[in-house]
Amino acid sequence: xxxxxxxxxxxxxxxxxxxxxxxxxxxxxxxxxxxxxxxxxxxxxxxxxxxxxxxxxxxxxxxxxxxxxxxxxxxxxxxxxxxxxxxxxxxxxxxxxxxxxxxxxxxxxxxxxxxxxxxxxxxxxxxxxxxxxxxxxxxxxxxxxxxxxxxxxxxxxxxxxxxxxxxxxxxxxxxxxxxxxxxxxxxxxxxxxxxxxxxxxxxxxxxxxxxxxxxxxxxxxxxxxxxxxxxxxxxxxxxxxxxxxxxxxxxxxxxxxxxxxxxxxxxxxxxxxxxxxxxxxxxxxxxxxxxxxxxxxxxxxxxxxxxxxxxxxxxxxxxxxxxxxx
Numbered sequence: 003x004x005x006x007x008x009x010x011x012x013x014x015x016x017x018x019x020x021x022x023x024x025x026x027x028x029x030x031x032x033x034x035x036x037x038x039x040x041x042x043x044x045x046x047x048x049x050x051x052x053x054x055x056x057x058x059x060x061x062x063x064x065x066x067x068x069x070x071x072x073x074x075x076x077x078x079x080x081x082x083x084x085x086x087x088x089x090x091x092x093x094x095x096x097x098x099x100x101x102x103x104x105x106x107x108x109x110x111x112x113x114x115x116x117x118x119x120x121x122x123x124x125x126x127x128x129x130x131x132x133x134x135x136x137x138x139x140x141x142x143x144x145x146x147x148x149x150x151x152x153x154x155x156x157x158x159x160x161x162x163x164x165x166x167x168x169x170x171x172x173x174x175x176x177x178x179x180x181x182x183x184x185x186x187x188x189x190x191x192x193x194x195x196x197x198x199x200x201x202x203x204x205x206x207x208x209x210x211x212x213x214x215x216x217x218x219x220x221x222x223x224x225x226x227x228x229x230x231x232x233x234x235x236x237x238x239x240x241x242x243x244x245x246x247x248x249x250x251x252x253x254x255x256x257x258x259x260x261x262x263x264x265x266x267x268x269x270x271x272x273x274x275x276x277x278x279x280x281x282x283x284x285x286x287x288x289x290x291x292x293x294x295x296x297x298x299x300x301x302x303x304x305x306x307x308x309x310x311x312x313x314x315x316x317x318x319x320x321x322x323x324x325x326x327x328x
Contacts, residue, residue, distance in 0.1 A: 037063065037064045037065070037066070038061060038062070038063055038064075039060075039061070039062035039327070039328065040059070040060070040061050040062075040326075040327070040328050041059065041060040041061075041062070041153065041325075041326070041327045042057070042058070042059045042060070042325070042326045042327075043057070043058050043059075043101065043152075043153050043323060043324070043325050043326075044056075044057045044323070044324045045057075045058075045084065045099065045101070045157070045321060045322070045323045045324075046321060046322045046323075047084055047085050047098060047099070047157075047307075047319055047320070047321040048319065048320045048321070049085055049088070049098075049317050049318065049319045049320075050317075050318075052085075052088060054082060054083075054084055054085055054088075055082060056080060056081060056082030056083065056084045056099070056101075056103060056104070057080065057081050057082065058078065058079075058080040058081075058101050058102060058103070059078070059079055059080070060076070060077075060078050061077060062074075062076065063075045063076075063077075070125060070126045070127075071123070071124065071125050071126075072123075072124045073121075073122075073123055073124075074120065074121070074122055074124065075118070075120065075121050076118070076119045076120035076121070076138075077117050077118055077119070078102050078107050078117060078119050079107060079117055080101070080102060080103050080104045080106070080107050081104060082103065082104055083103045083104050083105055084098065084099040084101070084103055085098045085099065085319065086098065086099055086103060087105075089311075089317070092315075092317075093313070093314065094287075094311060094313055094317070095281070095283065095284070095285055095287060095313065096158065096159065096160050096165070096281065096287045096289055096311050096313070097158070097159040097160075098157065098158055098159075098309055098311065098317075098319050098321075099152070099157055099158075099159065100152045100156075100157065100158065100159035100160075100161075100162040100163070101152045101153075101157075102119065107119070110172050111171075111172060111173060111195045111196050112195070112196040113195060113196075118136070119136070119138065119171070119172045120135070120136050120137060120138055120172060121135050121136045122134060122135030122136060122137050123135055129180060129181045129182065130178065130179060130180045130181070131177075131178070131179040132176070132177070132178055133176060133177040133178075134175070134176040134177075135174070136172060136173065136174060136175075137172075137173070137174075137175045137176070137177060137190075137192060138171040138172055139169050139170055139171065139175065139177075139190045139192045139201075139203065140162075140163050140169045140171055142177045142179075142188060142190050142205075143167075143169060143188065143190050143203045143205050143218055144163050144164050144167065144169060144205075144216070144218065144232060144234045144247070145216065145234060146214075146216075146234045146235075146236050146245055146247065147214065147236045147238070147243065147245070148236045148243050148244065148245035148262065148263070148264050148275070149161045149162065149236075149245050149247070149260070149262060149277055150162060150163070153323075153325050153327075154295065154303060154305075154325060155264075155275065155293075156262075156275070156277050156291050156293065157291065157293070157307055157309065157321060157323070158277075158279075158289055158291050158309050158311070160258075160260065160279045160281060160287070160289045161260060161262070161277040161279055161289065161291055164232050164234070164247060164249045164258055165258060165281055166230070166232075166249040166250075166251055166256050166257065166258040166281065166283070167218075167220050167230065167232050167249050167258075168194065168197075168201045168220060168222055168228055170192050170193070170194055170195075170201060173192050173193040173194070173195050174192070174193050175190065175191055175192030175193060175200075176190070176191055176192075177189070177190050184210075185206060185207065185208060186206070186207035187204075187205075187206055187207075188203070188204070188205040188206075188207065188218075189202070189203065189204055189205075190202065190203040190205075191203075194222065194224065197224070198224045198225060198226075199222055199223050199224025199225070199226075200222070200223050200224070201220060201221070201222045201223070201228075202220065202221050202223065203218055203219070203220050204218060204219050205217070205218035205219075206218070212237055212238035212239070212243075213235075213236075213237045213238075214234075214235060214236050214237070215233075215235045216233065216234045216235060217231070217232070217233050218231070218232050218233070218234075219231055219232075220232065227253065228251065229251070229252050229253075230249060230250055230251035230252045230256070231249065231250055231252070232247070232248065232249040233246070233247065233248045233249070234246075234247050235247075241265060241266040241267050242263065242264070242265050242266070243263065243264050243266075244261070244262070244263045245260075245261065245262055245263070245277075246260070246261045247259070247260045247261070247279075248260075255282060256282065256283050257280070257281070257282040258279070258280070258281050258282075259279065259280045260277060260278065260279035260280070260289075261277070261278060262275060262276050262277030262278060263275065263276060264276075271296065271297040272294065272295060272296045272297065273294070273295045274292070274293070274294050274295075275292065275293055275295075276290075276291070276292045277289075277290075277291050277292075278290050278291075285313050285314070286313070287311065287312070287313050288310075288311070288312040288313075289309070289310075289311055289312075290309065290310045290311075291307065291308065291309045291310075292307075292308050293305050293306065293307040293308070294306045301326060301327055301328050302324070302325065302326050302327075303324075303325045304322070304323070304324055304325075305321075305322065305323040305324075305325070306321075306322055307319075307320070307321040307322065307323060308320055308321070309321070
């Protein structure tokens, strides 16, 4: 059975030297010469005596209208929901997989739309980029070079993006990036579907020499109040890198903290990483994850993964992931 999908969001962005402006997953595909990129991830996870398998495929498709204009389509098909359904039924607020699973791709944000996650138009200017259409705000806000990609980095959703901020995906919205004196200013405005209202983000990207600092403010415009601050940062020391994320919701006790590290080339063509997170909302959640990734070649990698999630009870998850990208 063939599974198709078109994902991406490329936006160039270097605030000071190597400072990253988008998710590393996106920047990787920016440098591919072909206009169709295929990605497939096969994931096995086991918690106690319960084990599951899911497979997700993506096809990234770019249509260049001119040197300055581009159309992007992201179609995605997934078979299986991993352990997420089981964790939700057991009352956990944290999901052991942050991927776009079957329930998401077959009824996107309860709109009845299937498979087409993103469809947007991009226009580049001298120092700015404008994107509008069906967008994923997680691709432009809260990005991180160490903990941001569910295909080649951490699997747990809390170590991919900030779970306290309303970082919505696959809804109508727009994104603006402007570079001024080596600093990148980023704005996202997106509908909250299936919730009410819209959410706006303002983020500043600072850094240089391997260090990235991305503070941001969010505000939900609806019949309820939701506003706060977030921070995503990472620092590269050659084969070693560290990350930190934090977020605080204004007017409530909602808090999120996470940190960790990765080490490349322990033997050769491999990586080991550890991350830990704390979420304080209605429940207090503790998340720990360690993974070992080996690159078989430039197209294929294999990962061993272990997670521990603690809320009212504790679950331990063993997993593997086979990733193919071309």
